[in-house]
Every structure is written in C-alpha cells, then in structure tokens.
Amino acid sequence: MLDRMTAEARRRGAADDATRDYAGPFPLGPSASARTKTWTAWRNLGIGGKIGRIFHQSGNLFIVIAGASLFVVLAIALSTELFAKNSPSVLYSECIDMIRGSDALDRYLLPPVSFTHSPTSSAPTRGTAPIMHRVVRHPQSGRDHLIINFWAHGRGRDEPEPLSRPKRWVRKATDSLRKAGSWLGLASDPEGPEYPPTKEEREKAAADAKAEREKAAAEAQRGPGFLGRLTQAFNFRPDVKNVRSASPDPPPAGTYKIGEVHADYVKNASGHYTMLALVVDVPSSRAAYPGRAIVYWSPEANKEGLIGVK
Structure with a gap:
C-alpha cells in the first residue's frame, strides 16, 4: 500500500x-x-x-x-x-594614452611598451592587484592629491621586435623577391653591400668619442666665465638640483626593460582631479641614478606637485 x-x-x-x-x-x-x-x-x-x-x-x-x-x-x-572622472581606472587609462602619444620614453624603452599594475611584465590582466593609488593632502596648500603608480615594460636591445602576422608575411615576401632578383641579376643594392667596420674605423670612432668626452669634462671643470659668474651672483632664484641626477647620459634604449610610472593629480575647485605631472623613472625610482622621462609637467607642478624634481 x-x-x-x-x-x-x-x-x-x-x-x-x-x-x-x-x-x-x-x-x-x-x-x-x-x-x-x-x-x-x-x-x-x-x-x-x-x-x-x-x-x-x-x-x-x-x-x-x-x-x-x-x-x-x-x-x-x-x-x-568605469565612467567616473575621479575613478583611478579612468585616470590610469588617461596616463597610458598620454605615454603612448608621447616620445619621451623612446630614449629609454624600446617598443612595444606594455603596462601592468605590478613590476612583473607577465602579470595577467585579470587577477592582478588593483591600481596602486593613494590620496595625499599637500602639507602647505592643503589640497587633495591623487598619486597613481604603475609600471611600463619595454623590449631589450637583444630581443627582436615582435611583428604581427601581416608584417611577417610582407617581410618574408620582400626577402624572397630580393633574393630572387639578386640571383637573376635583376636587382641590386643601390648602397652596395654592407661590410663590418674595419679595425682602423673602429679605432677612429673610439678616439673621436674619447676626445668629445674629454672636451666636455674640461669645459665642466673650467666653469662659467666672468659674465656667467656675475649673472649667477645676482640670481636669487634657488638652484633646483638633485645629486642623483648628476649621472652621465642615459644608456641606449633597451638597456632596461622596465620603468616606474608616477602620476600626480590635484583636485580642483569643481572637485575633479587634474593632472600636474606624469613621469617615468627607468628602471625605478629606487635606482642609484634613474633616468626620468617627463611625459607631462605643468607649470603648477613646480610649486604644488608632490613628485620630486630629478
């Protein structure tokens, strides 16, 4: 039942x-x-x-x-x-667009340049830490500042430039046609074949570079003349210098593959953040003699900015 x-x-x-x-x-x-x-x-x-x-x-x-x-x-x-004007994500995208549209980083990092929230270039887009940012109040003016930090990654000097698939096809086709034309005698290099420099040419180039360095060092030790010293005596503006910026010329592009990006925003009267400065320290701000690529520096940043002058 x-x-x-x-x-x-x-x-x-x-x-x-x-x-x-x-x-x-x-x-x-x-x-x-x-x-x-x-x-x-x-x-x-x-x-x-x-x-x-x-x-x-x-x-x-x-x-x-x-x-x-x-x-x-x-x-x-x-x-x-995603759409608020004061959102760190929106300001982060603005910084990336400004860096890509500027050539200030070309002397330090080789393209293509990518951006991450962490120093690791292989960090995935998803699952990474949020954008590093902090709100700081200026000790003198009392205005609110938003400091954003992230990282830029370039290509090393010994690394080949990655090409897209169409570019690889075009390069292969061009090389094949050039080889075929050279073999048939229909095409030749107008500039002639490329040969490595001889020993005499290398020694001459090294001697010229050494002479230029010695000349620059002698001029630096000699200092300014009488008129220059007289002008400096009546110059009451403070001399903005940084000991860490006394490094020699920056190394060739591609020596370092990473740069630390600093963006300084200040809140205006309408409550929106406006950019004061956008710089990239290569390889980082903690290096002994970092190279600094200035992407944007407003006149107000000299007085109101919280990013130090290097």
Missing part, C-alpha cells in the same frame, strides 16, 4: 514538472496541482490566510524583483568605477 502511494506521488510529481516552466532552478507560475486545486474565496480568508495567499502567489514576482535589484546595483557600481 505504501509503495503504491509513493509511486503515485512520484508519477504526479513527474507530470507536474513536465507541464511546468522553469527559469533555472526556479519554477514559473503555479503548478498543475495548484491550478486544479479548489481555493477558498478571498472574502472568506482571515488575515493570516490572506498574507499566506499573497506570499504564495507572488513568490515569482519577488524573485524577479530581487534579480532586477541586483542588476541595477551591479550596473551602478560598474558605471561609477
């Missing part, structure tokens, strides 16, 4: 599920048994019965309202972060 009742209940449940629509794990609308059930009239229900009837009939509505509310909250959060 019990087994027959269990089988009958399962059969009815299967038939009910077959005739009922679902949105994922949630059933839509009343079940078949609920549709065929004889309901008590509304006027005959008490307070508790009416409340129970409301919750029973409006369960799907609550699920839809809850899902719509979560969607609205998520949309507001994403739009606030």
Whole structure:
C-alpha cells in the first residue's frame, strides 16, 4: 500500500514538472496541482490566510524583483568605477594614452611598451592587484592629491621586435623577391653591400668619442666665465638640483626593460582631479641614478606637485 502511494506521488510529481516552466532552478507560475486545486474565496480568508495567499502567489514576482535589484546595483557600481572622472581606472587609462602619444620614453624603452599594475611584465590582466593609488593632502596648500603608480615594460636591445602576422608575411615576401632578383641579376643594392667596420674605423670612432668626452669634462671643470659668474651672483632664484641626477647620459634604449610610472593629480575647485605631472623613472625610482622621462609637467607642478624634481 505504501509503495503504491509513493509511486503515485512520484508519477504526479513527474507530470507536474513536465507541464511546468522553469527559469533555472526556479519554477514559473503555479503548478498543475495548484491550478486544479479548489481555493477558498478571498472574502472568506482571515488575515493570516490572506498574507499566506499573497506570499504564495507572488513568490515569482519577488524573485524577479530581487534579480532586477541586483542588476541595477551591479550596473551602478560598474558605471561609477568605469565612467567616473575621479575613478583611478579612468585616470590610469588617461596616463597610458598620454605615454603612448608621447616620445619621451623612446630614449629609454624600446617598443612595444606594455603596462601592468605590478613590476612583473607577465602579470595577467585579470587577477592582478588593483591600481596602486593613494590620496595625499599637500602639507602647505592643503589640497587633495591623487598619486597613481604603475609600471611600463619595454623590449631589450637583444630581443627582436615582435611583428604581427601581416608584417611577417610582407617581410618574408620582400626577402624572397630580393633574393630572387639578386640571383637573376635583376636587382641590386643601390648602397652596395654592407661590410663590418674595419679595425682602423673602429679605432677612429673610439678616439673621436674619447676626445668629445674629454672636451666636455674640461669645459665642466673650467666653469662659467666672468659674465656667467656675475649673472649667477645676482640670481636669487634657488638652484633646483638633485645629486642623483648628476649621472652621465642615459644608456641606449633597451638597456632596461622596465620603468616606474608616477602620476600626480590635484583636485580642483569643481572637485575633479587634474593632472600636474606624469613621469617615468627607468628602471625605478629606487635606482642609484634613474633616468626620468617627463611625459607631462605643468607649470603648477613646480610649486604644488608632490613628485620630486630629478
């Protein structure tokens, strides 16, 4: 008897599920048994019965309202972060666009240049730490500053420049045509074949470079003349220097493959952050003699900026 009742209940449940629509794990609308059930009239229900009837009939509505509310909250959060003018993500993208549009970094890093939130160039876009930023109040003016730090990665001198697939095809086709033309005698190099420099040419180039360095060192030791010293005597402006910037000329591009980016923003009267300075220290600001590529430096940064002059 019990087994027959269990089988009958399962059969009815299967038939009910077959005739009922679902949105994922949630059933839509009343079940078949609920549709065929004889309901008590509304006027005959008490307070508790009416409340129970409301919750029973409006369960799907609550699920839809809850899902719509979560969607609205998520949309507001994403739009606030991605489209707000003071968002670190928006300012970070602005810095990257300015660096890519400037040639200040060409003397330090070889293209292509990529950007990450950490010193590791192979760090994935997803799962990395958030953008490093901090809000600092200027000790003298009392204005709020937003300092953003991230990293730029270039290519080493000994690393070949990565080419896209169309460029590789064009280069292969050009090399093949040049070889075929040279073999048939139809094409020749107008500048002649390239030969390595001879020993005499290398010695002459080294001697010329040494003479230029000695001349520059002698002029630096000799110092300014009488008029220069007289002008300096009446110059009351402070001499902005940095001992760490007394390094020689920067090494060739590609010597370092990393640079530390610093961006200084100040909040204006309307409450929006405006850029004061954007610089890149190669290889980092902690190096003994870092090279500094100045992408942007406003006149106000000399007084209001929090990034030191190097």
